[in-house]
Amino acid sequence: MFSKATEYALRATIYIAQKSSEEHKLGIDEIANAIDSPKSFTAKILQVLTRDNHIISSVRGPNGGFFLTQKSKKLPARSILLAMGDEDILEKCVLGLKQCSEIQPCPMHAQYKSIRKQLKELFMTKTIGQLATEIKDGVVFISNQ
Amino acid sequence: MFSKATEYALRATIYIAQKSSEEHKLGIDEIANAIDSPKSFTAKILQVLTRDNHIISSVRGPNGGFFLTQKSKKLPARSILLAMGDEDILEKCVLGLKQCSEIQPCPMHAQYKSIRKQLKELFMTKTIGQLATEIKDGVVFISNQ
DNA sequence: ACAATAAAAGATATTTTTGTCTTTTATTAT
DNA sequence: ATAATAAAAGACAAAAATATCTTTTATTGT
Ligand code: FES
Ligand code: FES
Numbered sequence A, B: 001m002f003s004k005a006t007e008y009a010l011r012a013t014i015y016i017a018q019k020s021s022e023e024h025k026l027g028i029d030e031i032a033n034a035i036d037s038p039k040s041f042t043a044k045i046l047q048v049l050t051r052d053n054h055i056i057s058s059v060r061g062p063n064g065g066f067f068l069t070q071k072s073k074k075l076p077a078r079s080i081l082l083a084m085g086d087e088d089i090l091e092k093c094v095l096g097l098k099q100c101s102e103i104q105p106c107p108m109h110a111q112y113k114s115i116r117k118q119l120k121e122l123f124m125t126k127t128i129g130q131l132a133t134e135i136k137d138g139v140v141f142i143s144n145q
Numbered sequence C: 001a002c003a004a005t006a007a008a009a010g011a012t013a014t015t016t017t018t019g020t021c022t023t024t025t026a027t028t029a030t
Numbered sequence D: 001a002t003a004a005t006a007a008a009a010g011a012c013a014a015a016a017a018t019a020t021c022t023t024t025t026a027t028t029g030t
Helices: A004-019 A028-035 A039-052 A078-083 A109-125 A128-136 B004-019 B028-035 B039-052 B078-083 B109-125 B128-136
Strands: A057-059 A065-067 B057-059 B065-067
Touching: A004 A028, A004 A039, A004 A078, A004 A128, A028 A039, A028 A065, A039 A057, A039 A078, A078 A109, A109 B109, B004 B028, B004 B039, B004 B078, B004 B128, B028 B039, B028 B065, B039 B057, B039 B078, B078 B109
Parallel strands: none
Antiparallel strands: A057 A065, B057 B065
């Protein structure tokens, strides 16, 4: 479905949202370990989410690390897909045709458009904060073991 | 969603199902042109679908080419995903966790499982022949222009 | 000021995916 | 038999995705 980079981005952001605050920031080691992802590669991804997209916040130096603001927690999960350049899955033709339209629909269009709509709805309505909260509540998990 | 290879595989197979018969086979040039895909790359893909998976049939030499048997037309679209090794999208966790289960569900599991189920249902119930027939009827298209 | 810390930045490596080109083999029509 | 045809097979190339390692910069506590 998504690229490895996007998967790590989603997992990392949700994890940071769950565990961090402006007072308690998280280091890359803890994050990569928690979500079971390659450390340096994850660092690159967090850089993009931080520097280019301001979804994650970060501070260097002692007691530094990554954290999410309350504002960022209100962002929809889709904003992570947008940041990673992986949001076209919510729009494009399942058979890879250049454009998906009612005028020249592909043989799967009629059924697929409803599925894609639900997927888009999921990523547009669920916020990063909501996804994180469910982990805090212990009903869902983000660990890989 | 799918790899380029799988997209070409789906489009090519549906196209062949629509236009070919045991008496009228299709050449790789016509197929690649019709579905707007790189010729040699598509040839490799058709080779896999033919040699390894027997979804497509082929004959070499003059008046040779690719075609689909009636039996193959009854195969579900999912069989193409299986042949291309791209079927795990119908099974795996949307966040890329090693296993998707009710015991340790990810924060998106509850909503996503229903979407994934519909996607799986689509690829399991729609046959290659059905997808091709709709093109023949002129209600849907597989061209890219 | 200084040393320690942790992210940012940059360079490089590996693997996978995508794509092309050439040669070979099977089949058919003449 | 021979030549033409078209897929099969194999080698190779380019691009993108994934991953690692090193150096630099900002920040903080002493
Ligand atoms: S045209 Fe293929 S999904 Fe809409
Ligand atoms: S655990 Fe993530 S979709 Fe089921």
